[in-house]
Amino acid sequence: MKNDKLNILLVLPSYAVRWGGPAHVVHDICTALAKQFRFTLLTTSNHQDDEILPLPEGVEYISFITQKPLSNLWKSFSTELDDWLEQNIRRFQLVHIHEMWHYSQFAATRKALKYGIPYLVSPHGELAEWMINHKPLRKMIFGAIFQKKMLLNASLVHALTIHEKQSIEQFSGQKSKISIIPNGLNASRFMNGVERPHPKKYVLFLGRIQKVKGCKELLQGYSQWEGRHEYDLVFVGPYEDKGYMGNLQKWIIANNLSSKVHFKGLVTGQLKQAFLHYASLFVLPSFSEGFPVSVLEAMQAGCPLIISENTRINDLMKENGAAMDGSRSRAGI
Numbered sequence: 001m002k003n004d005k006l007n008i009l010l011v012l013p014s015y016a017v018r019w020g021g022p023a024h025v026v027h028d029i030c031t032a033l034a035k036q037f038r039f040t041l042l043t044t045s046n047h048q049d050d051e052i053l054p055l056p057e058g059v060e061y062i063s064f065i066t067q068k069p070l071s072n073l074w075k076s077f078s079t080e081l082d083d084w085l086e087q088n089i090r091r092f093q094l095v096h097i098h099e100m101w102h103y104s105q106f107a108a109t110r111k112a113l114k115y116g117i118p119y120l121v122s123p124h125g126e127l128a129e130w131m132i133n134h135k136p137l138r139k140m141i142f143g144a145i146f147q148k149k150m151l152l153n154a155s156l157v158h159a160l161t162i163h164e165k166q167s168i169e170q171f172s173g174q175k176s177k178i179s180i181i182p183n184g185l186n187a188s189r190f191m192n193g194v195e196r197p198h199p200k201k202y203v204l205f206l207g208r209i210q211k212v213k214g215c216k217e218l219l220q221g222y223s224q225w226e227g228r229h230e231y232d233l234v235f236v237g238p239y240e241d242k243g244y245m246g247n248l249q250k251w252i253i254a255n256n257l258s259s260k261v262h263f264k265g266l267v268t269g270q271l272k273q274a275f276l277h278y279a280s281l282f283v284l285p286s287f288s289e290g291f292p293v294s295v296l297e298a299m300q301a302g303c304p305l306i307i308s309e310n311t312r313i314n315d316l317m318k319e320n321g322a323a324m325d326g327s328r329s330r331a332g333i
Contacts, residue, residue, distance in 0.1 A: 005038040007091055011108040012098035013076055015043050015061065016050035018238040018266050020208055021293040022098055022124045023053055025183055031056045040092070042084075044076040044104050074142075076102035085111040095119035097154075100126040100147055101139065109150045121151060122158040125290020127167045130212060130310065148172050160291035163312040183291040185300060197274045198262070202232040204279035204303070206272075206294045207286075209239035209263070214285035214308065215248060221285070223255050233257075236275050238266040276301035286310050 010030075015023050030039045040060040055061050064078045071077040081104055089095070089111045097105045100123050112119040125131065132139055139147075151157055151172040159165040159180045169175050203222070207213050215235065222233045239245045252261050267275065276282070282298040282305040289311040298305050307313065 005036070006093050007038050007040070009040050009042060009089065009092040009095045009108070010098065011042045011095065011104055013043065013102045013104065014045055014050070015041055015052045015063070016045065017053055017268055018050065018208070020237075021183070021290070024293055025124075026098060027053045027056070028184060030059045034058050042081070042104070042108070044078050044081055044102070071103070074103045076104040078103070082107055089117060090115050092117060097121045097150070099124050100150070101142065105150065106146050109153070113153060118155040120156040120158060121154045122160075123164065123168065123290070125160065125164060125288060125312070127171045128164070128288040128290070128310075128312070129167065130288035132171070134212070143171070161312045164290060183293055183296065185293065185296045195274060196278050197264075197267075197271060198232065198234055198278070200232050201230060201280050202234045202262075202278075203227075203281045203283055204234050204236065204275055204298075205283055206236045206275065206298070207284065207292075208237050209235060209245055209248070210241060211244055212287050214287055215244075216251065218283060218285045219248065219251060219255075219257070219261065222261070223257060228257075228260055231280060233261045234275070234279075235261070235263045236265075236267055236272070272297075273301065276303050279303050281306065284308065284311055289313070 010026055012022060012026055013019065015026065017023070026041065030041070033039075034056045038058065038060075039056075040062065041055075043061075043063045044066050045063055052061070062084065064081045064084070066076055066078050067080075085107055089108070095108055095112045095117055097108060097119055099105060100121070105121075109119060111117075132143075148171065151168065152174055154177065157168055157172075157174075157178045159168055159178050160182055162180060165178050165180055168178055205213075205215065205218060209215055219233070222228055252258055264275070276298055279298075282295075282303045284292060284295060284305070284307045286292070286308055287310050291313055292307075292311050295305065295307060295311060295313055
């Protein structure tokens, strides 16, 4: 019997567990639609030993190691990836580009245009103001030469929120071909009743430990909060910037918080659910987000939360009666 499934190539920086939201979103797309479509995941990586997310049945996974020193200038650079795309991209009827600033997205876009294959782009918050202003010179140059063309030539650009739609329009100058589709959540991940993962009551941060997430600011706020005497602060998530992590640890020591602040590293599965389930409060003080999956996970686990307006999910939550504006109410969110 002839197989009429549409072949779709998903291009993303990483399918590793530590990559966070975008990788989980791709996993859920493939899980939900694997019976209707034939998916191939194409990634590049600097870490050969990364734990990847489970592959849904029938999904092909291909990953190439990036090549230094060029990958230091342009993340995900790989001539092997280029060669693979030249030989294989014509077997796909659609290319789905995830995120914006890696070489792999540019390479896939270039090949798709060369062979007339439609593609869509999901920036995942990469065009928000804070992200654009992070390493601005490089992004100004690369954006003018490559990324704007990537958006303008796409068959569709996928925004997660109205805020992201506006940032895409501002960056590209394009006000059409943009559809707003929020991230979803695979509820089957959540299992209550697992063992308590931390012995004391705690406030939880869940995500990658990096500057954009506001980890230093969270520490500063926690140090001034009277509740710190009753609640620990627990960070759950991986880090890549050793310098930033080292500065956080020095700050904790200098402010006598070593017994109150705990870094648990990357956790997954039932242990991750346990941290969410038993937390007294979830806090995400990010300077920039697309549509944070961690917020959905916290809500699914029944955990009260505080989020910054920069998460860009707050308006949607208020519209649905799930949040209050902390700037207008002493109660906060």
